[in-house]
Amino acid sequence: MMNKLFSVLFFLIDVWILSRGDAEVSCQLGQSCILPCRFTPGDDLEIHWFKMTPTLTEVNSFCYNDKDQWGHLDQKFGGRTSLFKDQISKGNASLQLTGVMVQDEGRYQCHTSTVTNKNTSLLTVRIVCDAEVSCQFGQSCILPCRFTPGDDLVIHWIQLTTTQAGFHSYYDNKDQLEVQDKRFRGRTSLFQEQMSKGNASLQLTGVKVQDEGPYRCLTSTITETGEFYIDMKVYAPPQKINMKQTENQIICSSDGIYPEPDLSWSISPPSSRTFQNTTRVQETEELLYNISSSLTLSDREDDLDYICTISTPSNQRRASWRRGHNPHVTIIIVLTVIGISAVVIALVFFCRRRRRNAQRKAAEVSSVASNTEIILGVGKNEGPSVIRGESLGSVMAPEESDGSAATPDETLDLDEAGGLTLARGVAGGSAVA
Structure with a gap:
């Protein structure tokens, strides 16, 4: 016990x-x-x-x-x-x-x-360390190193890994790259025109994630030996955030990030409600990270801005998305608008056609009336009188009788009141009053 x-x-x-x-x-x-x-x-x-x-x-x-x-x-x-x-x-x-x-x-x-x-x-x-340097992935970067100028200069750059990889060497007044690690071949250079001023800095091009870590710059002359330690950090910030909506989910994603990023969701205006989300991170062959997250939406809240933030220790980027309408509702609205538009177009077409038909008929009636209306005379007491023929085609004036039988079918006679009377006769017969 x-x-x-x-x-x-x-x-x-x-x-x-x-x-x-x-x-x-x-x-x-x-x-x-x-x-x-x-x-x-x-x-x-x-x-x-x-x-x-x-x-x-x-x-x-x-x-x-x-x-x-x-x-x-x-x-x-x-x-x-x-x-x-x-x-x-x-x-x-x-x-x-x-x-x-x-x-x-x-x-x-x-x-x-x-x-x-x-x-x-x-x-x-x-x-x-003597210096910390942050280098962007894929870009060029300078690792600083200073020394006291002197004769018989020797410079050795070493990456402090378990294998102590040879990085870049200079002696006998020229670069010595025979034992340089193959990962750095063609990517390193010294500023030789600055060496007389004590500058042993090294330029590294096409920075990779594998380049991250500590480096040692060793310098020696006839009179002095020096060491300079640099801690190199590699970063690849999120360049672009892609957002899209698939049914009831909003998806936020970004590629080619280093170091491993974090992704968070927020809502504007702020809400106490919680939303379900799933985040997935993948590492690429270049040791960069792709990140993607899907947020499940609520059916009850439409007027919200959904904000996706992707961050690393030194960089942050965000994008927002306003939720769209329910796709089924949208389809119904679109079909309704199309139907109403079709009805309106049909009504306009029908009205225009009906108006054109009415105008055509009115024109025909006017033409017939102008051809058949004839002012035949004026009475003594009652004013002008208009005699309408029954599809006569023309009105014939009375001719003087030469003693032969009347040949016209119709003749006009002057009545006792001074007006005109239309008399129909039979060919070869006498006019009937």
């Missing part, structure tokens, strides 16, 4: 120590660095150093048999860590880390135990 209580107590102490943190150490890029750790000396000593990753990466282990334990050591730290064994008996469990790299930055745990005591301390390692 007591053992269990002590175990729980030690666990709580460890958690408390880890939560508060004990120290922060700044380490120069490419140099050696000491991570401090103290304990109370005792028998059966064990020392364990871990880097606090999700899997607790083992950095160095030492057991009471006075031997380092390398069995579970992470390869990234192989040959780069050591303890001060002559100081262990005095309670010094500090760790020396050589060839510091950017990847070494983070939190470390030093755990010591003896027969009588257990101790855990936590420290944070910060990596510092």
Whole structure:
């Protein structure tokens, strides 16, 4: 029972120590660095150093048999860590880390135990360098390096990876690229006209994600040797955001981004309602990232602006989308408009045709009337009288009788009142009054 209580107590102490943190150490890029750790000396000593990753990466282990334990050591730290064994008996469990790299930055745990005591301390390692340079993917970038001018100049640029890749060398007054790593061939150059002024800066073209990391510039002359450390960061900002609506979803996407981006949705005007979204990230062969997210829309809210924001640690871009109408409603509206338009066109056509027919008939009636109306005379008391013929074609004036029979079918006679009377007769007969 007591053992269990002590175990729980030690666990709580460890958690408390880890939560508060004990120290922060700044380490120069490419140099050696000491991570401090103290304990109370005792028998059966064990020392364990871990880097606090999700899997607790083992950095160095030492057991009471006075031997380092390398069995579970992470390869990234192989040959780069050591303890001060002559100081262990005095309670010094500090760790020396050589060839510091950017990847070494983070939190470390030093755990010591003896027969009588257990101790855990936590420290944070910060990596510092002479310069930090941000280079855009696909562009040219200059890595700075200065030195004191002198004779017999030698310049070596090295990428500080596990293989210490040869980057660019200059000596005997010319570039020496025989051992240059093939990844950099044709992409590096020095400013040779500036060397006499102490400028050993290097230009790198066509920047790639693989170029990211620490670099060391080594310079030497007859009188002086120098080192300059640069931490190079590569970035590819989101250039364009594509947005589209598919049924009840809005899709936001962007391609060719580095480092891995974040995507978030927001609404204008702000709303307390939550919306379901799904985000997917893909890595390309160039180690860039494509990101896409779909947001499921609500049927109840139409007048909203949906804002998609894509961001990296150094860049941010956003785009907005106003939701369209329900496609089924839109189809119905379009069909309704088309139907109404067709009816209106048909009515206009019918009215115009009817008006043209009416005008044509009126013209025909007017023409017939003008051809058949004849003012035949004026009465003594009643004014003008108009005699309408029955499709006569013409009105014939009376001719003087020469004593022969009347041949016209119709004759006009003057009545006693002074008017005209139309008399119809039979050919060869006499006119009837």
